[in-house]
Amino acid sequence: MLSTLLAVNWEPELRGILTVVLGAAVWMGSIYLILGTNLGARLGFLVALTGLMGWIALMGTVWWIYGIGLKGEVPEWKQIPGRTVIQEVDLLFQAGVLDEPVAVDSETEAVAAADAVRSQLESQGWAQVAESAPEFGQAQVSAGVFLEEEGAFEPGEFEVTAVYEVDPPAESAYPKLGPNGEFDQLAFFHKPYYTLVEVAPYEDQRVEEGRAPIAPVVDEDQPRQYVYMVRDLGSLREPAAYITIGSTLMFLVLCWLLHRRDRFVAENRARKALEQG
Structure with a gap:
């Protein structure tokens, strides 16, 4: 165990990969844990994923406008x-x-x-x-x-x-x-x-x-x-454009799924209220 920890601490590539993976897991996992305890496992995951896609779309838009972040080939x-x-x-x-x-x-x-x-x-x-x-x-x-x-x-x-x-x-x-x-x-x-x-x-x-x-x-x-x-002329902004377009499409699809679920819940509640009445 000690030799394994020393190897992780010595190898910069392995340490960097583990740092990114653990950081992403803690960042997204903590938010999903909070949403899951209040909304349920599946609904919490859907809401967390929708928020993530919206944040990536905003980040990609800024990258796209200013030519920063993930860049393509320079001219x-x-x-x-x-x-x-x-x-x-x-x-x-x-x-x-x-x-x-x-x-x-x-x-x-x-x-x-x-x-x-x-x-x-x-x-x-x-x-x-x-x-x-x-x-x-x-x-x-x-x-x-x-x-x-x-x-x-x-x-x-x-x-x-x-x-x-x-x-x-x-x-x-x-x-x-x-x-x-x-x-x-x-x-x-x-x-x-x-x-x-x-x-x-x-x-x-x-x-x-x-x-x-x-x-x-x-x-x-x-x-x-x-x-x-x-x-x-290169492709400086192409990676940011692909990220923005892809994440925006996924964000809209997830928003539609949340809206569709809310409609089903509202219809079920209305039907149950009529049956009880």
Whole structure:
């Protein structure tokens, strides 16, 4: 017995499971014990279960609104297999980013080729994200991770010069309610939301001992490279929504059962009163 208690005290997983089970049993069992002594075993259990489902429905509603509690997958950018890092402008058409090939050749300057890509993207409905927008910084970080994973650049060898996204991004998730789509708590379905990040390499800097490092400068002669990503909007509120909907349905069914029982009791009492009268 002593060895068993020591094992329970030492194993954190087992101790945590037992703590949750005992806490739930004491919490729900004590309420059921009080209701059972006053209403009877079956009716007390039905009332206790109804109250539990109502409490879970309220808790799930709060989780659903604020995105807390039991969470799903958070939004993040993901790679597109085989098309994440595009190192040549001509490959943008082959990767499916552009509808038509860009009219550039080997003699076209890197800046002119980047401007041609920008013009064609804007004509296809893409919009350039401002550097001050939060989406720019988030896409910049994700693009840097993908570039380093693919071995295209090392940290500190490149600069993100532009970020493009499909315009407007508000239509990517649905359904949304309200005149302007303000209520998006039910927007569980969404279309693929693509982002294109333009990257420019730095010039090779000469490092001298004892001197402060020189600020990196973009190499205008090197062609731009692109990172093609898809934005996964995740499922942050889906678990809370399922809990809320399921517990609300069970709460309504249990309330109907209690109402049905009250009607039977009232009819039986009325019939008994007529027979005695």
